[in-house]
Amino acid sequence: MLQKAGRRGLAEEAADRIRDAIFRGDFPPGAALREVELAAQLDVSRGSVREGLAILEREGLVQSAWHRGTKVIDLTTRDAREVYSVRAALEGLATRDAIGRVDLAALTRLVDAMARGLTEGVASEELLALDIDFHDTIYQATGNRRLIEAWQALRSQVYLFQLTRIRLGHNEYRAVVVDEHRELVTLLTRGQADAVTRFAEEHVHSALRALAGQLSR
Structure with a gap:
């Protein structure tokens, strides 16, 4: 109710x-x-x-x-591919633009909270909330109003698809959530624009592959 x-x-x-x-x-x-x-x-x-x-x-x-x-909305494999392909493009641009601007300490605290959550056995939905906060922080750091608005327009759909991914296979999500976000922080810290762009895009594509496999089953 x-x-x-x-x-x-x-x-x-x-x-x-x-x-x-x-x-x-x-x-x-x-x-x-x-x-x-x-x-x-x-x-x-x-x-x-x-x-x-x-x-x-x-x-x-x-x-x-x-x-x-x-x-x-329906959650089909086609819908997932459309949402995640757009998200991959946005993530690549956002992480590149966030270099030198984003609060790295804030991102590290979020990743540390994810790691503690795994150790303490918190629900995957709580990890996802930290996950989304992590990406919100990157987008806000870019200062690019149109990029932020594009993310906000897609954010609820991403959240719903990620919830579905968790509910269909939470172990897979829990296995990668800390390491992938920790690597993003490392690349942002080093200021490696090309590397962080590629990794951010692959971060999204790997999520799509996991979800598409789950939906097809």
């Missing part, structure tokens, strides 16, 4: 609640999102829900069709 929204008529909060529910798996891929039911659960107007769903559609998490309503 969805939690009631704290303030009535706030589309952004409705979007936040529905997004969280999608990420939790309450609304699986392809699930219908009905305005009347969502409004009742959130205790907001249908207009607020409609605006909230429009926010999520701009993020790529849901899709609307005439006479068919709104539903959560």
